[in-house]
Amino acid sequence: MTTTTLNRRNFLASSAAIAGGFSLGFGVPFSRAEAQTGVQEINAWVVIHPDDKVVIRIARSEMGQGTLTGLAQLVAEELECDWAKVTTEYPTPGQNLARNRVWGNFSTGGSQGIRQSNQYVRQGGATAREMLIQAAAKEWNVPASECSAANSVITHKGTGKTTTYGKVAAAAAKMEPPKDVKLKDAKDWKIAGKGLKRLDTRDKLTGAQLYGIDLKLPNMLTATIRDTPVNGGKLKSFDAAKVEKMPGVKKVVAIDGRAVAVVANSYWQARTALAALPVEWDPGPGGSVSSSDIAAMLAEGLNATQAFVGNQAGDAKGAIDKAAKKIEAVYSYPYQNHATMEPMNCTALWTPDKCEAWGPTQNGEAALAATAEAAGLPVNKCDFRKTLLGGGFGRRGRSDYVRQAVLIAKEMPGTPIKLIWSREEDMTHCTFHPIMACKLTGGIDAAGNIAGLHVRLSGQSILAGLLPQNLQNGMDPVVFQGFNNGGTESAYGYNIDNLLVDHAMRNPHVLPGFWRGVNTNQNAIFMECFMDELAEAAGQDPLEFRRKMLKPRHLRVLNAAVEKAGWGKAPAGVHQGLAQIMGYGSYVAAVAEVSVSDAGQLKIHRIVAAxxxxxxxxPAQIERQIAGSFVYGLSAALYGECTVKDGAIEQTNFDTYNVMRMDEMPKVESVIVPSGDFWGGVGEPTIAVAAPAVLNAIYRATGKRIRTLPVMNHDLRKA
Amino acid sequence: MVAVTVNGKIYNTNADPRTPLLWVLRDDLGLTGTKYGCGVAQCGSCTVHIDGVVNRSCRVPLNAVGRRKVTTIEGLAQGGTLTKVQQAWLDNDVPQCGYCQSGMIMAAAALLKTTPKPTDEEIDAAMTNICRCGTYQQIRAAIHDAAKG
Structure with missing residues (x-):
């Protein structure tokens, strides 16, 4: 056993070594740094080392969804490199700007990592391959057309000569990139399309993986913050003198007139001082609002005259009026927190002539813009370095915590500041999943078909809260996610002749935001649960009722799910429910099997998801995203609810904002049925079917329709 | 100065004795593999072993540790060789974002020590940590694999 006495000096020395990987020569373009080490950039996407190691640059953020691995597979497939030699790295958004956005969009949301960038990253790999082949051909003085590449080895057909990527990389970098490269047909894939293991696992098993919250820089101080408890409120006053003498405290800083931060030597010191800091708030107009006020506001919208029409076909109201049978139901969906496991954090170093920040973000370019704006410096004097994210789920698309960190750092020029939010701050200052109520009115004709359907949404618009410039004549098109009739992004999938979907926008003061799955989450509950209600009104099996109306691609996936699940063949005491939708470009369906005990205890036994x-x-990562979607979606369905009292969010930690744990995890069986002619997302679509499949199964188990989420607020004992 | 034994080393730290062990590990000892998730012993991201027993280090003040031996995620693999649990995690490609996995692995390691062949029910009872990405299914498979090996 050895004894180590920690003093500031050796602590900082080791910290600097850790941070080294995150602070590669500020502003130095890759190519110059690489020239010194013999490491060669072939093009923006591909870097080759003399020992054949391949570094693939990935612009999208890794937050668990596996995009580093998936995008690297696509590049490597075209590059024809040895997969065992592949690693990845992030370019910085500053480098992207300096190079005319060669890596395209950094934003990582909407399940678009692979579906939006597959074309250009594959071209990047193919272009690099052709340059490597050309370099070898030139060295051998043979036509490039007689050479081929596989597994990082280039071979000349005629002579049998071979060389490796590492040997020709320097020459290849000087070749003219080919203008047109032909991409492989998916049926010829050897690396893509395979359930390969992730590239980023090992360090996550030993504690070696650094997240933003783990960063250490020489002389760094740690800050923690308290923002106005009521969105729209202001910081009225605080008494810094009360805490300035506390151990380790360096400074107390007001931020944007709405937040106050304490900077100290360590997090615990900062947190302890912040807890002791007397603060007075001006809550603003939101301070008088509680959940019941918001519910009343939404209830009024359900019957309001004015509403934005999102989708319309035929004459829904007329058809419903004339229908043989009319049914109506009101659903509602609460605010929810993303609750990423890693709380918000960001590290920043400001000096009068430059500013650098580090941290977890889903949108590197937005984080850089926020850095520059807060720093008061031109963007080319700033950069943002992304860390791996301890969860994102949409929360880290917003850069509020980046701005805060930079503003604090600006108060202490030359000293790196790591801002860490407490879990309590994180729980109460999210961009919350928007709250929404929905009234559905349906008519069934004499033949037992849907004569007409009116879906009235009433609730909050994310765009109005975050991106009002994206509203279209006041309308938020994102509200209708999943209520589109066709298209390539999201659709309900039924042929319904008379349909009206409209939205009475009601925006409480609580800040809404994008939350994994976004509006497909509640819209799929409204549509798919009401579809079961309509089937029952028509006296039909929910599956057969849907099959009559479903469009072919939707039907194919639903059939795949029910066949694997064995629809109608659940064990005794177990009840099934189903749901389907197309979201984020992908068609998904699920069958849930649940039981409810006499005491009202719900058990979700099995999920089959196609x-x-x-x-x-x-496919291996798709399975994991599907299984994870049920944990996220069912945590929301069972427990997810943020309530408002006196303008503030009441839930402050996992003891009041419960989530699903291991003992509630159903067995999730995935059925992946790729049709191979489009690129759909994976991270989000399945979340939408998790809740409605389970809710429909709960009805069959108990006779109770749960129309107000979350399930925990209901007594599930049989009706 | 307070002395604390972590991963076989005795550290002397100037941290306030009331500081939670989690923050001593992270901020004073530089052992950042142990994660902050909630601070109220709910999520288990900060799970460590104290004399071999699972503890949520966010609620263990430094002065409560005394002479007991603390093991963190950094103390599992020796000389680059993964333990059976870590290897099972690797084989099953368990982590997604990975942030909760230090705590999950520490909880699983302790479970397997007391219960070498756990049933699903025993796994459910012992593994109460939170994962938001939803890796529970792979964690269960990895624990069963580690129990086999």
């Missing part, structure tokens, strides 16, 4: 995401780039 997905057609077009091309399945990594």
């Amino acid at each position: 997905t057609d995401c077009g091309h399945a780039v990594n």
Whole structure:
């Protein structure tokens, strides 16, 4: 056993070594740094080392969804490199700007990593391959057309000569990139399309993986913050003198007139001082609002005259009026927190002439813009370095915590500041899943078919809260996610002749935001649960009722799910429910099997989930995203609810904001049925079917329709 | 100065004795593999072993540790060789974002020590940590694999 006495000096020395990987020569373009080490950039996407190691650059953020691995598979497939030699790295958003956005969009949301960038990353790999082949051909003085590449080795057909990527990389970098490269047909894939293991696992098993919250820089101080408890409120006053003498405290800083931060030597010191800091708030107009006020606001919208029409076909109201049978139901969906496991954090170093920040973000370019704006410096004097994310789920698309960190750092020029939010701050200052109520009115004709359907949404618009410039004549098109009739993004999938979907926008003061699955989550509950209600009104099996109306791609996926599940063949005492939708470009369906005990205890036994995401780039990771979607979606359905009292969110930690744990995890069986002619997303679509499949099964188990989420607020004992 | 034994080393730290062990590990000892998730012993991201027993280090003040031996995620693999649990995690490609996995692995390691062949029910009872990505299914498979090996 050895004894180590920690003093500031050796602590900082080791910290600097850790941070080294995150602070590669500020502003130095890759190519110059690489020239010194013999490491060669072939093009923006591909870097080759003399020992044949391949570094693939990935612009999208890794937050668990496996995009580093999936995108690397696509590049490597075209590059024809040895997969065992592949690693990945992030370019910085500053480098992207400096190079005319060569890596395209950094934003990582909407399940678009692979579906939006597959074309250009594959071209990047193919272009690099052609340059490597050309370099070898030139060295051998043979036509490039007589050479081929596989597994990082280039071979000349005629002579049998071979060389490796590492040997020709320097020459290849000087070749003219070919203008047109032909991409492989998916049926010829060897690396893509395979369920390969992730590239980023090992360090996550030993504690070696650094997240933003783990960063250490020389002389770094740690800050923690308290923002106005009521969105729209202001910081009225605080008494810094009360805490300035506390151990380790360096500074107390007001931020944007709405938040106050304490900077100290360590997090615990900062947190302890912040807890002791007397603060007075001006809550603003939101301070008088509680959940019941918001519910009343939404209830009024359900019957309001004015509403934005999102989708319309035929004459829904007329058809419903004339229908043989009319049914109506009101559903509602609460605010929810993303609750990423890693709380919000960001590290920043500001000096009068430059500013650098580090941290977890889903949108590197937005984080850089926020850095520059807060720093008061031109963007080319700033950069943002992304860390791996301890969860994102949409929360880290917003850069509020980046701005805060930079503003604090600006108060202490030359000292790196790591801002860490407490879990309590994180729980109460999210961009919350928007709250929504929905009234559905349906008519059934004499033949037992849907004569007409009116879906009235009433609730909050994310765009109005976050991106008002994206509203279209006041309307938020994102509200209708999943209520589109066709298209390539999201659709309900039924042929219904008379349909009206409209939205009475009601925006409480609580800040809404994008939350994994976004509006497909509640819209799929409204549509798919009401579809079961309509089937029952028509006296039909929910599956057969849907089959009559479903469009072919939707039907194919639903059939895949029910066949694997054995629809109607659940064990005694176990009840099934189903749901389907197309979201984020992918067709998904699920069958849930549940039981409810006499005491009202719900058990979700088994889920069968089918997905057609077009091309399945990594089926093993798709399975994990599907299984994870049920944990996220069912945590929301069972427990997810943020309530408002006096303008503030009441839930402050996992003891009041419960989530699903291991003992509630159903067995999830995935059925991946890629049709191979499009690129669909994977991270989000399945969440939408998790809740409605389970809710429909709960009805069959108990006779109770749960129309107000979450389930925990209901007594599930048989009606 | 307070002395604390972590992963076989005795550290002397100037941290306030009331500081939770989690923050001593992270901020004073530089052992950042142990994660902050909630601070109220709910999520288990900060799970460590104290004399071999699972503890949520966010609620263990430094002065309560005394002479007991603390093991963190950094103390599992020796000389680059993964333990059976870590290897099973690797084989099953368990982590997604990975943030909760230090705590999950520490909880699983302790479970397997007391219960070498756990049933699903025993796994459910012992593994109460939170994972938001939803890796529970792979965690269960990895624990069963580690129990086999």
